Amino acid sequence: MNGRIYDPLLGRMLLPDVLIPRPGSLQGYNRYTYVLNNPLSLTDPSGWQPAGEVSESIPPDLEFKITEHYRQEMGDALIRNDTEGYDRAKERLRSAEQSFRGLDINNPEPVEEYSEIRDADKPMTAQEHADFESRAAAFKAQTLKQPVKTKAEEIKPSQKDSSGAIQEKLPIVEFKLPGSPSTSQEVKDTDPDSGFAQRIFYRGAKPGEEISFSPGAKDFKTDANSFVKTSHGVSVFDNPESVSSKGRDPFEIVNESVPDTLKFIQRGQDPSHFEIVPAREATLKPEEFAAELEKIKVKL
Amino acid sequence: MNQYELRWPEHFEDDAWEIESKGWFNGLEINFEGRSLRPMFYDPIRLRQDIAEELSNSGFFRERALIVVKCITRQAIEQVVEELAVRGDLSYLFRQDFR
Numbered sequence: 466m467n468g469r470i471y472d473p474l475l476g477r478m479l480l481p482d483v484l485i486p487r488p489g490s491l492q493g494y495n496r497y498t499y500v501l502n503n504p505l506s507l508t509d510p511s512g513w514q515p516a517g518e519v520s521e522s523i524p525p526d527l528e529f530k531i532t533e534h535y536r537q538e539m540g541d542a543l544i545r546n547d548t549e550g551y552d553r554a555k556e557r558l559r560s561a562e563q564s565f566r567g568l569d570i571n572n573p574e575p576v577e578e579y580s581e582i583r584d585a586d587k588p589m590t591a592q593e594h595a596d597f598e599s600r601a602a603a604f605k606a607q608t609l610k611q612p613v614k615t616k617a618e619e620i621k622p623s624q625k626d627s628s629g630a631i632q633e634k635l636p637i638v639e640f641k642l643p644g645s646p647s648t649s650q651e652v653k654d655t656d657p658d659s660g661f662a663q664r665i666f667y668r669g670a671k672p673g674e675e676i677s678f679s680p681g682a683k684d685f686k687t688d689a690n691s692f693v694k695t696s697h698g699v700s701v702f703d704n705p706e707s708v709s710s711k712g713r714d715p716f717e718i719v720n721e722s723v724p725d726t727l728k729f730i731q732r733g734q735d736p737s738h739f740e741i742v743p744a745r746e747a748t749l750k751p752e753e754f755a756a757e758l759e760k761i762k763v764k765l
Numbered sequence: 766m767n768q769y770e771l772r773w774p775e776h777f778e779d780d781a782w783e784i785e786s787k788g789w790f791n792g793l794e795i796n797f798e799g800r801s802l803r804p805m806f807y808d809p810i811r812l813r814q815d816i817a818e819e820l821s822n823s824g825f826f827r828e829r830a831l832i833v834v835k836c837i838t839r840q841a842i843e844q845v846v847e848e849l850a851v852r853g854d855l856s857y858l859f860r861q862d863f864r
Binding site: 532533536 | 809810822
């Protein structure tokens with residue numbers, strides 16, 4: 466499925482459907498089923514509704530909701546210090562973004578369908594159904610060259626409400642360097658010796674120019690007492706390509722040189738984009754923030 | 766009268782790629798009917814992140830002259846300002862005393 470992820474182990478979608486494909490059918494109101502539980506007759510390459518069926522009410526913020534879910538997964542993984550989970554969620558986010566770029570959600574069309582010839586009068590057992598879904602998932606994974614399988618346990622029970630729907634949770638993604646004090650629940654749960662503390666960041670500089678961490682007006686905000694807020698800071702990226710693709714030379718930050726007064730947080734639509742901000746509220750005036758940033762060194 | 770003037774900061778083009786990644790921007794000055802205003806432009810993702818953080822830190826979020834666009838690019842911002850002007854909403858925006 467291009468849009469949602471189908472888990473063959475559960476036999477269910479991992480994201481609730483935001484569309485009601487057939488309002489007249491009770492199955493349409495089960496937001497986790499696949500093609501109205503009728504895989505012999507219908508396919509669902511988009512992940513949102515059976516192929517060929519066009520809902521009259523496709524939400525305009527569909528892409529936002531889906532990508533937001535993966536950003537939430539990224540945030541949860543960071544909080545768990547689950548580097549692999551973070552990378553998996555990040556990859557899914559990119560796949561979803563690519564899917565939305567290639568899929569006109571107002572005119573969903575089958576990409577390449579998996580089919581088997583069976584006796585339509587013979588009901589399918591649960592095991593046969595599961596086997597069929599597995600083969601279909603493997604086929605789509607191969608033809609679409611994107612991940613289809615997902616571990617069911619990646620959606621934590623705490624993320625679901627009593628109806629089973631995944632709760633909305635805003636992604637606050639941040640982590641501290643070794644030795645830095647904690648300021649929020651997210652950070653308190655973070656082991657500073659984990660792989661995230663060793664994550665590598667890159668800052669860009671125009672070719673031929675020296676690297677600079679000097680904050681400008683576009684970088685930070687101040688509170689009512691003129692302290693720099695912890696929510697905005699100097700941009701860095703977690704991979705060199707994000708920098709070089711914009712015509713800048715990427716410089717790797719020496720983590721040990723980042724003072725304890727600063728921390729990294731992920732911000733913005735690009736999951737690779739992070740910002741260096743004050744570690745604690747109401748601690749740094751703009752000139753102090755600039756002085757702390759100046760202590761950061763890069764590998765030359 | 767929907768004539769307005771946009772004043773972009775110097776070297777905006779140099780920083781445009783970073784500003785788009787950040788998802789917020791308040792450096793554009795709009796001059797309209799003898800007054801000037803610097804709206805706060807946000808993309809939806811960054812806005813939600815900042816609202817969450819502000820609610821956590823201070824219990825509320827406020828931003829004057831807030832305009833949300835799909836992404837923080839010069840083209841997107843110019844389009845929305847033009848749209849506001851055509852609709853007459855620029856007059857409404859400037860009637861607020863944000864300064």
